[in-house]
Amino acid sequence: MSLSRRTVLKQGMFASALLALGGSSFLALREGLSLPIPEEGLQVFGPAEYATFQALARRAFPAREGFPSADTVRVAFLADRLLARGDPSIAREVRQVLGLFDNALAGLLFSGHVTPFSRLPPAAQDAVLEGWRSSRLVFRRTAHQALRALAHAAYYSHPDAVRATGFIAPEGFHDANAPVWRGSADGAFAGSGGTSR
Amino acid sequence: MMGRIWTGDEVTEDTTLTCDVCVVGSGAGGGVLGLELAKRGLDVVMLEEGGYHTRRDFDLDEAKAYSTFYQEGGNRATDDLAISIFQGRTVGGGTTINWCACFRTPPEILERWRDVHGVKGLDTAALTPHWDWLEERLSIRDWPIERANRNNRILWDGLGALGYSRGTVKRNVRACAALGTCGVGCPTDAKQSTLVTLIPEAVEQGMRLYANASVRQLSTQGIRVTAVHADVLDPATSRPTGKKLTVNAKVTAVCGGAINSPGLLLRSKLTGRGNVGKRLFLHPVVISQARFRERVEAYSGAPLTVYSRQFIDRGPGKLGWLLEVPPLMPLQSAVALSGFGAEHQEHMASLPHANALLSICLDGVHPGDEGGTVALRDASEYTRFKVRYPLRDFHWEGFREALKVSARIQFAAGAEQVMSPHSRPVVMRGEKDIALLDRAPYSPLECSVVSAHQMGGCAMGGSPETSVVDSTLRYWDLDNLFVVDGSVFPTALGVNPMETILGVARWGSQHVAAAVGSTA
Ligand SMILES: Cc1cc2nc3c(=O)[nH]c(=O)nc-3n(C[C@H](O)[C@H](O)[C@H](O)COP(=O)(O)OP(=O)(O)OC[C@H]3O[C@@H](n4cnc5c(N)ncnc54)[C@H](O)[C@@H]3O)c2cc1C
Ligand code: SF4
Numbered sequence: 001m002s003l004s005r006r007t008v009l010k011q012g013m014f015a016s017a018l019l020a021l022g023g024s025s026f027l028a029l030r031e032g033l034s035l036p037i038p039e040e041g042l043q044v045f046g047p048a049e050y051a052t053f054q055a056l057a058r059r060a061f062p063a064r065e066g067f068p069s070a071d072t073v074r075v076a077f078l079a080d081r082l083l084a085r086g087d088p089s090i091a092r093e094v095r096q097v098l099g100l101f102d103n104a105l106a107g108l109l110f111s112g113h114v115t116p117f118s119r120l121p122p123a124a125q126d127a128v129l130e131g132w133r134s135s136r137l138v139f140r141r142t143a144h145q146a147l148r149a150l151a152h153a154a155y156y157s158h159p160d161a162v163r164a165t166g167f168i169a170p171e172g173f174h175d176a177n178a179p180v181w182r183g184s185a186d187g188a189f190a191g192s193g194g195t196s197r
Numbered sequence: 198m199m200g201r202i203w204t205g206d207e208v209t210e211d212t213t214l215t216c217d218v219c220v221v222g223s224g225a226g227g228g229v230l231g232l233e234l235a236k237r238g239l240d241v242v243m244l245e246e247g248g249y250h251t252r253r254d255f256d257l258d259e260a261k262a263y264s265t266f267y268q269e270g271g272n273r274a275t276d277d278l279a280i281s282i283f284q285g286r287t288v289g290g291g292t293t294i295n296w297c298a299c300f301r302t303p304p305e306i307l308e309r310w311r312d313v314h315g316v317k318g319l320d321t322a323a324l325t326p327h328w329d330w331l332e333e334r335l336s337i338r339d340w341p342i343e344r345a346n347r348n349n350r351i352l353w354d355g356l357g358a359l360g361y362s363r364g365t366v367k368r369n370v371r372a373c374a375a376l377g378t379c380g381v382g383c384p385t386d387a388k389q390s391t392l393v394t395l396i397p398e399a400v401e402q403g404m405r406l407y408a409n410a411s412v413r414q415l416s417t418q419g420i421r422v423t424a425v426h427a428d429v430l431d432p433a434t435s436r437p438t439g440k441k442l443t444v445n446a447k448v449t450a451v452c453g454g455a456i457n458s459p460g461l462l463l464r465s466k467l468t469g470r471g472n473v474g475k476r477l478f479l480h481p482v483v484i485s486q487a488r489f490r491e492r493v494e495a496y497s498g499a500p501l502t503v504y505s506r507q508f509i510d511r512g513p514g515k516l517g518w519l520l521e522v523p524p525l526m527p528l529q530s531a532v533a534l535s536g537f538g539a540e541h542q543e544h545m546a547s548l549p550h551a552n553a554l555l556s557i558c559l560d561g562v563h564p565g566d567e568g569g570t571v572a573l574r575d576a577s578e579y580t581r582f583k584v585r586y587p588l589r590d591f592h593w594e595g596f597r598e599a600l601k602v603s604a605r606i607q608f609a610a611g612a613e614q615v616m617s618p619h620s621r622p623v624v625m626r627g628e629k630d631i632a633l634l635d636r637a638p639y640s641p642l643e644c645s646v647v648s649a650h651q652m653g654g655c656a657m658g659g660s661p662e663t664s665v666v667d668s669t670l671r672y673w674d675l676d677n678l679f680v681v682d683g684s685v686f687p688t689a690l691g692v693n694p695m696e697t698i699l700g701v702a703r704w705g706s707q708h709v710a711a712a713v714g715s716t717a
Contacts, residue, residue: 059538060537060538060541061538061542062538062539062542064539064542064546066546067542067545067546082260082264082270085264085270085434085435086264086269086270086272087269087270087578087579087580087581088577089574089575089577089578089579089581090269090270090272090581126538129537129538133537133620133621134620134621134643138277138641138642141620141641141642141643142277142278142279142642144620144642145278145620145642146278148537149281149532152528152531152532152541153260153263153271153528153531153532155531156259156260156527156528156531156532156545157259157260157528161527162259162527162528164545164546165527165545165546165548165549166546166548166549167496167526167527167548167549169257169378170257170374170376170377170378170497173257173374173376173384173385174252174255174256174257174384175252175253175384176253176256177253178251178252178253179253180249180251180253181202181251181397182201182202182203182249183199183200183201183202183400183401184199184200184400184401185199185201188401189397189398189400189401191386191392191393191394191397
């Protein structure tokens with residue numbers, strides 16, 4: 001549930017400096033994975049962030065029988081839509097995190113590779129993710145948590161993923177046409193409340 | 198006066214209202230207060246920033262529910278994301294999406310508020326008639342062990358096997374079908390939230406409720422609040438429409454809940470001599486997950502019906518905890534439970550066999566445990582506050598011991614595997630593995646912590662130097678401003694907070710009503 005974020009990149013001088021450096025360096029400009037943009041368009045992510053997030057989602061949800069793939073579920077697309085519903089500042093921070101995550105300079109500093117995360121082979125991506133998860137720097141763990149939670153929220157918002165867990169929502173209880181009471185002009189309140197006058 | 202409920206799309210121009218009392222927030226505190234004042238014949242306007250969602254909207258779709266009915270779309274957390282914070286944002290507030298566990302306040306907590314924090318007149322005797330009334334009105338009844346779902350039964354059995362104290366929980370339900378979906382809204386109106394009980398009754402008594410009205414500021418002059426300023430929100434997007442709602446009331450009651458109430462006061466430059474936003478308590482929770490050979494189906498059946506306070510008091514300087522179980526809905530479990538990649542998928546694939554135990558830690562009752570803080574963020578961050586909650590050795594020691602106890606209980610009840618909430622979970626296959634928990638890392642984000650019980654931030658107390666409101670819930674430095682919700686608690690409770698908030702609000706309504714009389 002807890003998808004995104006926070007002042008992830010504002011936490012500590014080191015992170016701020018890295019962000020500033022990352023934006024201007026040669027390495028930072030190394031291009032990450034490119035993926036076709038969904039036909040519905042994107043509301044929050046830019047193309048690079050979209051591809052980075054989808055690359056992460058492929059590692060979060062490796063092939064497993066009975067479970068839909070990250071691509072079937074379109075995790076990055078659903079994440080984009082989840083972010084679009086929230087406070088714009090959250091989306092801004094997730095985009096910053098993704099930028100840093102795929103940044104080759106950050107990669108060089110943290111794990112010694114100069115290939116953006118999204119273009120690394122799967123095993124190397126897993127190692128990068130593990131590096132962020134278990135880092136001694138709290139801001140890296142925060143970033144990992146933000147992206148992990150967003151990916152899980154997006155994936156398990158898809159009915160096929162929910163079904164794969166074995167969960168079956170109770171049926172026959174929800175009434176999409178239940179009347180909505182707004183006051184006594186609509187008659188007495190039809191909910192379960194009595195009165196206590 | 199005809200009462201009614203309006204939504205943001207119906208407020209098509211800037212609007213100014215006058216009334217006796219403006220109630221900000223419609224949750225446990227606001228819901229009770231609104232009814233009590235309306236019943237006294239007072240003209241009440243209630244403003245709620247969340248939407249007016251009713252059983253028509255409670256379609257059990259988790260993703261929609263969290264992003265619509267919860268604060269910050271279900272993403273509220275401390276600044277470092279180390280503690281996820283679940284809190285309601287809808288008409289009825291937390292009572293609309295909570296798990297229906299009802300407890301009266303432990304007497305020792307009220308005694309502490311009196312003896313340590315200088316609160317006067319709020320004791321078990323004063324609250325009992327209000328609880329009696331509420332229990333009748335909201336149908337708060339014991340949920341006997343025979344009706345417990347397997348998830349709760351595991352806790353019951355494990356506690357029994359180890360000789361620990363145990364009890365069943367009272368629930369505010371009527372004709373509950375035990376669907377287990379309380380956290381995403383009750384589709385049958387069985388849950389006796391303020392949404393389906395006290396608020397409609399207050400509206401029938403004449404209260405005007407505006408949903409999608411986010412109060413941004415209180416104007417003050419001298420020792421009085423002169424106006425309440427709200428942005429009207431678009432019900433579809435929850436973004437401001439540009440229309441303003443202004444309420445000129447004789448008395449204002451802030452009932453936005455812990456975090457939002459202090460946040461609103463701070464936005465209004467009301468700092469309570471530096472006390473607003475301090476002493477925020479979260480009942481921080483660590484979750485121990487177990488797998489059983491048989492199906493548990495912890496997403497089905499009344500969610501929370503068994504508890505134990507065996508470990509609530511571990512002696513001076515030691516964090517104690519309350520034991521309960523949560524429902525395990527897929528999306529919520531996916532985010533809350535640990536692990537990543539194939540390991541995480543493995544846990545999700547066995548969701549029907551999963552059980553989880555909550556250790557709900559009692560904060561704010563030990564010397565030096567000042568809890569967390571709420572502060573303002575950038576004005577562009579519309580729904581967000583800067584929430585800090587430093588986790589110290591004191592907390593981690595308690596979490597570690599709580600996880601060990603949980604694992605023992607789960608094994609005693611027959612678990613085949615128990616898993617800790619570490620970002621790389623400690624996996625235990627039997628009693629002998631419990632010692633592994635001693636070697637696990639305990640620090641922010643390496644061991645996950647959550648909260649669904651926020652309290653404090655506008656503490657009640659005996660002195661304006663150490664608290665925000667006095668023992669009548671009145672803001673110390675203003676004549677006609679009250680705070681009536683969980684934010685006034687000087688400490689956490691060690692039991693689920695709703696019934697305490699309901700009781701305190703009903704008890705406090707006399708003071709709010711008196712303030713209208715004295716200023717009319
Ligand atoms: C998932 C979950 C499960 C829970 N389970 C239980 C349980 O089983 N038992 C129990 O006792 N407790 C439970 N709780 C906690 C309980 O629901 C809360 O403690 C309680 O509702 C808090 O009451 P309150 O009046 O302080 O605030 P709330 O009930 O949160 O109400 C505050 C309301 O004010 C509104 N508001 C805030 N700021 C503004 C503003 N500026 N303008 C307008 N409106 C505003 C909010 O949108 C909200 O609706 C649970 C909570 C959650 C999230
Ligand atoms: S368990 Fe009962 S109260 Fe909760 S959602 Fe289901 S029917 Fe409603």
